[in-house]
Amino acid sequence: MADIDSPFEMIAAMAARARRASSALAHQPTSAKANGLRAAAEAVRADLAGILLANSEDMARAEANDLSGAMQDRLRLDARRVEAIADAIKAVAALPDPVGEVIDTRTRPNGLELTRVRVPLGVLGIIYESRPNVTADAAALAVMSGNAAILRGGSEAAHSNRAIHAAFTNGLTEAGLPTDVVQLVSTTDRAAVGAMLAAEGAIDLIIPRGGKSLVARVKAEARVPVLAHLDGIxxxxxxxxxxxxxxxxxxxxxxxxxxxxxxxxxxxxxxxxxxxxxxxxxxxxxxxxxxxxxxxxxxxxxxxxxxxxxxxxxxxxxxxxxxxxxxxxxxxxxxxxxxxxxxxxxxxxxxxxxxxxxxxxxxxxxxxxxxxxxxADGGEFGLGAEIGIATGRLHARGPVALEGLTTYKWVGRGSGQIRG
Ligand SMILES: NC(=O)C1=CN([C@@H]2O[C@H](COP(=O)(O)OP(=O)(O)OC[C@H]3O[C@@H](n4cnc5c(N)ncnc54)[C@H](OP(=O)(O)O)[C@@H]3O)[C@@H](O)[C@H]2O)C=CC1
Ligand SMILES: N[C@@H](CCC(=O)OP(=O)(O)O)C(=O)O
The missing domain is CATH 3.40.309.10 (Aldehyde Dehydrogenase; Chain A, domain 2)
Incomplete structure (x- = not known):
């Protein structure tokens, strides 16, 4: 169990591991990422019993705490839903890899060739509601887009998330990908959310999916760039x-x-x-x-x-x-x-x-x-999957899938040009 008295140290350590993993992942060919995701999907499918057992613990607590019907429905897993989670991971593996895509190219009069190339964002911090399938969806999208992710799911789904995350990373490891590309925050203490929001330089982008209380905290505390996936009025x-x-x-x-x-x-x-x-x-x-x-x-x-x-x-x-x-x-x-x-x-x-x-x-x-x-849904928009619906103005808006999890860099190829 992580030391919940030091959420900042815990997040810093996770982010350092994520950084190393993201560097390793950024250079993996599409086939390696897709193989890793297919193995993760199989591992989720193989651990059906373990995932359902974990989910039953979450559901028992949800019922005891009188969670609303809608919340319980989002939390509940059954064999069909676990199968759908595995299918969704596989579907992401089949999507076109955005990394390395050339989105602009020009040759200057001096012969300098410039291209704009898609690259991963780096280390993502994703904070989301108590919906266990998001753990797998977010992990799969992060891996396929070459990013490492630190996942902080809703506390009501803690057991389910742990089980899904364990199966997912077992699959990645079997396929030879670094396990640390997808890490799950092990504590439900909200101080860890504060530490993620403050992890300037260690986490490259925070993706919060949630409602009013999360919105308020993100607004007050975020020092890391935010791709907000917030409420829908x-x-x-x-x-x-x-x-x-x-x-x-x-x-x-x-x-x-x-x-x-x-x-x-x-x-x-x-x-x-x-x-x-x-x-x-x-x-x-x-x-x-x-x-x-x-x-x-x-x-x-x-x-x-x-x-x-x-x-x-x-x-x-x-x-x-x-x-x-x-x-x-x-x-x-x-x-x-x-x-x-x-x-x-x-x-x-x-x-x-x-x-x-x-x-x-x-x-x-x-x-x-x-x-x-x-x-308002990535699948309905033909994107194959979604992290969610981005509600801010910058970088990516609406359903965010693989492309929204990348940025670009300019690559110049010269033959000795100087500006003089
Ligand atoms: N735009 C989009 O794509 C999406 C938006 N949403 C929005 O999410 C909301 C529904 O989800 P709901 O379950 O209510 O989400 P919440 O906002 O209650 O929770 C989402 C996540 O934020 C955390 N959180 C909430 N408040 C705080 C806080 N003050 N400090 C630290 N962490 C916090 C939760 O942790 P904890 O478990 O500790 O509560 C959870 O991990 C709706 O408003 C819906 O529109 C949902 C899905 C997608
Ligand atoms: N975009 C998705 C729903 C995403 C969403 O709202 O999630 P949640 O609030 O957890 O139910 C869809 O239309 O099915």
């Missing part, structure tokens, strides 16, 4: 020009397909010129969703409960939605500008000019026209 704006049938289907799916994921709609904005405001609101309430509306909505749909000011900034992750009536696109843009978390926002409209203005002016990682916010 996502909006659907239904314009007056929207097709009613399409609006109903999209709103229902965006809120109710899976209420607990970060891509779920939390706020519905309806144009005051939309023909059937009450009908659209009742698509939600009729589907079992609690609706909280502003004063204007409540005038048109009296059975709706009153929204409090904090509702507009709340990620319910549940069958609850806030609904406001807005004055056209400008009203929607103003509301989204004030309350969106920059994850995913969508418009339903037949008017192309309105839609294009929405797509251009809403500054979120994913903006969608006539499609559900629940498409």
């Amino acid at each position: 996502n909006h659907v704006y239904v314009d007056g020009s929207a097709d009613e049938n399409m609006a109903g289907r999209i709103v229902r799916d965006a809120k109710l397909r899976r209420t607990g994921i970060c891509g779920a709609m939390e706020t519905l904005l309806i144009d005051r010129s939309y023909r059937d405001v009450a009908g659209l609101v009742r698509v939600l309430s009729g589907g079992g969703c609690e609706v909280r509306g502003d004063g204007r909505i409540r005038t048109l749909v009296p059975e709706v409960a009153a929204a409090a000011p904090e509702d507009w900034d709340t990620e319910y992750l549940d069958a609850i939605a806030s609904v406001a009536l807005v004055d056209g696109l400008d009203g929607a843009l103003a509301h989204i500008g004030a309350h969106s978390s920059g994850h995913t926002d969508a418009i339903v409209a037949e008017d192309q000019d309105v839609a294009e203005r929405f797509l251009a002016q809403v500054d979120s990682a994913i903006v969608l026209w006539n499609a559900s916010t629940q498409f």
